Amino acid sequence: MKVWIDQDLCTGDGLCEEICPPVFTLLDDGLAYVKEDGVVRNNPGGSQGMAVVPSELEDAVVEASEECPGECIFIERD
Numbered sequence: 154m155k156v157w158i159d160q161d162l163c164t165g166d167g168l169c170e171e172i173c174p175p176v177f178t179l180l181d182d183g184l185a186y187v188k189e190d191g192v193v194r195n196n197p198g199g200s201q202g203m204a205v206v207p208s209e210l211e212d213a214v215v216e217a218s219e220e221c222p223g224e225c226i227f228i229e230r231d
């Protein structure tokens with residue numbers, strides 16, 4: 154599973170980071186980005202800043218995408 158965020162739609166509420174902090178983080182610009190192995194994929198973000206999700210975190214990532222008020226967390230399955 155891979156995940157990315159469309160920062161243009163992100164409201165910056167931080168729900169994703171609350172649900173799954175190993176994968177989601179808010180930066181100083183007030184927007185959420187994904188992380189892979191602790192490295193933030195913010196340059197560039199969006200669909201080009203996609204992160205591979207460890208299998209044990211897949212359920213939490215799905216929950217975050219379902220709860221995301223901006224509906225801007227996108228999951229791609231292998």
Ligand code: SF4
Pocket residue numbers: 158162163164165166167168169170177184185217220221222223224225226
């Ligand atoms: S839950 Fe969605 S809208 Fe909220 S900070 Fe995360 S990506 Fe942005």
